[in-house]
Amino acid sequence: MPWKETCVDDERMRFIAAFKQGGWTMTDLCTEFGISRKTGYKYLERYSTGGIDALKDQSRAPKKQPRAVRGKLVELILEARREHPNWGARKLLAALAGRYPQIQDWPHPNTFGRILKRNGMIKKRKRRRKKVQLFPLSHVLDPNDVWCVDYKGHFTVGNGKRCDPLTISDAYSRFLLDCKAVPKTDTKSAQEVFTAVFKEYGLPSAIRSDNGSPFASSQSLAGLSRLWCQTKGRYATERYEFFIISTAK
Secondary structure, three states, X not given: OOOOOOOHHHHHHHHHHHHHHOOOXXXXXXXXXXXXXXXXXXXXXXXXXXXXXXXXXXXXOOOOOOOOOOHHHHHHHXXXXXXXXXXXXXXXXXXXXXXXXXXXXXXXXXXXXXXXXXXXXXXXOOOOOOOOOOOOHHHOOOOOOEEEEEEOOOXXXXXXXXXXXXXXXXXXXXXXXXXXXXXXXXXXXXXXXXXXXXXXXXXXXXXXXXXXXXXXXXXXXXXXXXXXXXEEOOOOEEEEEEEEEEOOO
C-alpha cells in the first residue's frame, strides 16, 4: 500500500479540528500527530489569534535588523561614490570618516561594497580568458616531443663574474640535454647553445619556456616567439626553425 501524501497545512488544520471535537488530552493528541506539546500549544495560539491563515508557515526574517545601515549613511556613501566613481570601499570609508568625524557607526568596507553593488555602482568585471596551452605536459608521449628551456637565475662566481646558466631538458624523460653558462641572456647566446644540442640530439616538436627573454614575445600572437638557429656543417649549411611555446601566466 503506498504512503498517503499529506500537506503540512492540512495536518495542522486536522490537529485543530481534532482538538475542537474534544475527547483528547493534549499529550495524546500531540502523540497522534507526531509533534511536541510545545508545538501543539503554538498551533492553538496561532489559530486563536489569526485563524486558519495563521497556521501557515511564517516568515523567519527578523522583524528588526539592528545592524542594518541607516538610510542617511547609505545616501552619504552613494553621494561619495558619485563624486569619486573610481574609489573603492576602503578609500570611501576613510574619506567619509574624515569628513564626518561625528559619525561613529560607519559600516564595514564589505558592507560598503554590497551597498554600491546593490545600487548599480559596481560593474561586473569581465573574466580574463585563459591562454590555451598548445602542448600540455600530459600530452608529452615520447622523447623529443617537447623540450623545456630556462635560465636558472644568475649568480656571481669566484672570479667576480656573472654566471647565467641556460638549461635544456627533455619533458618526457627529464633528461638534462645541456646546462651552459652563457655570457648574456640574449638570442645569440641561446642560438649557439641550441645549435650544439640540435646537432647532438636532433630536433624536438616544440620547446616550452616561460615568458622571459629571449624565448617569449609579448608582441606576437599568443605569446609565440620564433627563434632561428643556423649551423654550418662540414658538408652543408643547415637552417632550423622552431617555435618556443610560452606557458607562464
